[in-house]
Amino acid sequence: MIPANFDYVRAESVDHAIQLLQESDGEGKLIAGGHSLLPLMKFRLTEPGTLIDISRISELKSVKKEGDRVVVGAMVTHRDAANDPVIKEYIPSLASAAGQIGDMQVRNRGTVGGNIAHADPAADLPAPAIVLDAQITIQGEDGEETMDLDSFILGPLITMMPENSVVTKVSFAIPPSHTKQTYLKYFHPASGYPVVGVAAVAGTDEDGKIDYIRVGITGAGDKVFRATSVEEALMGQVPSESVIDSASGLAADDGDMGSDLFASEEYREQLCRVYTARALKSVLL
Structure with missing residues (x-):
């Protein structure tokens, strides 16, 4: 249960992360909380040549209400999602799911973007995400695009994630106030x-x-x-x-x-x- 050798670099921005992915020639993997990627590496089911740490990119950590949607940065942790006042007020099912993930250590480090982007069939957040008409925003070499959750997740650990791209945020529709x-x-x-x-x-x-x-x-x-x-x-x-x-x-x-x-x-x-x-x-x- 020891991963293969790899290099480690820290991205300072989304653009920098995309640049590092390009420079890795297909051998780079993004790491945020690492709770999905590291177990795969330990079993050597994946052997990235370079880990690109995006955990300190501040622009990916915001939560805000925009019109009839709540926009959650990809690097918002499960703990923060469970306790955020905007999420608790408008999309409490997401807060509830985030608060039930794993244990305290997992919730402190795991992220909303990572939980959804990994497409683990046993992940918690896709359930509230699909009922809240979630949309995933991805930034890559050709700019930014947004996909519906159902179009993004194709199967177990399989998504429509373009090469050399970063999930930057996930937005959720606010249901009617009487629900x-x-x-x-x-x-x-x-x-x-x-x-x-x-x-x-x-x-x-x-x-x-x-x-x-x-x-x-x-x-x-x-x-x-x-x-x-x-x-x-x-x-x-x-x-x-x-x-x-x-x-x-x-x-x-x-x-x-x-x-x-x-x-x-x-x-x-x-x-x-x-x-x-x-x-x-x-x-x-």
């Missing part, structure tokens, strides 16, 4: 990774009928997914325990379930149903 949000997960006791994690945003109109609902599920399969079958079944309904339980039975229908030594495909399907029902009851009842 409530939550993030719940069943996690592996050793790692804290979600076996299934569910983010939900929902609200009702003046007649008590559901007029806004988003459900996102992570950990269950190769990538995060929206439980659109659940959303469609509940839209326009008056929420009750029986109505929510019935709709939550569809929670696994829109994703491909994974299977491993800890949890079978059938077990993950059941967890999707149970945790979707719990999440929706907490925001609707």
Whole structure:
């Protein structure tokens, strides 16, 4: 569990990081918190020639509300995201998910941008990100571009990240003010990774009928997914325990379930149903 030899350099700005990536001839890797990259290096699943440290680039550490979105710098740590007043006020499901990641050491060093950009199928933040219509901003050799989360993450550890580019920020849509949000997960006791994690945003109109609902599920399969079958079944309904339980039975229908030594495909399907029902009851009842 010892990584191969590598060089280490520190980037002073985003432009400097891009320059260093170019100079590495494809052998460079960005490192921020390092909680995703370093384990891969220890198992020698990746062997970068150069680690480019972007952890001290101050321009990537801001959080601000811009119109109807909250813009979070890629280098904002999980701890800071969990405690930031803007995030807690407008997108509390993200704050809740960030506060449940790993342990204190991981939350102190791990970053919002890294958690999403790594595309780990068991990452926490993609669940609230997908229900909050997250957009990832990337700066590279040809300038800046923005992608929707669903377009950005293609599969496990596979993204549309262009070569020699840096994720600079992630923006999240602010849901209507009458909605409530939550993030719940069943996690592996050793790692804290979600076996299934569910983010939900929902609200009702003046007649008590559901007029806004988003459900996102992570950990269950190769990538995060929206439980659109659940959303469609509940839209326009008056929420009750029986109505929510019935709709939550569809929670696994829109994703491909994974299977491993800890949890079978059938077990993950059941967890999707149970945790979707719990999440929706907490925001609707």
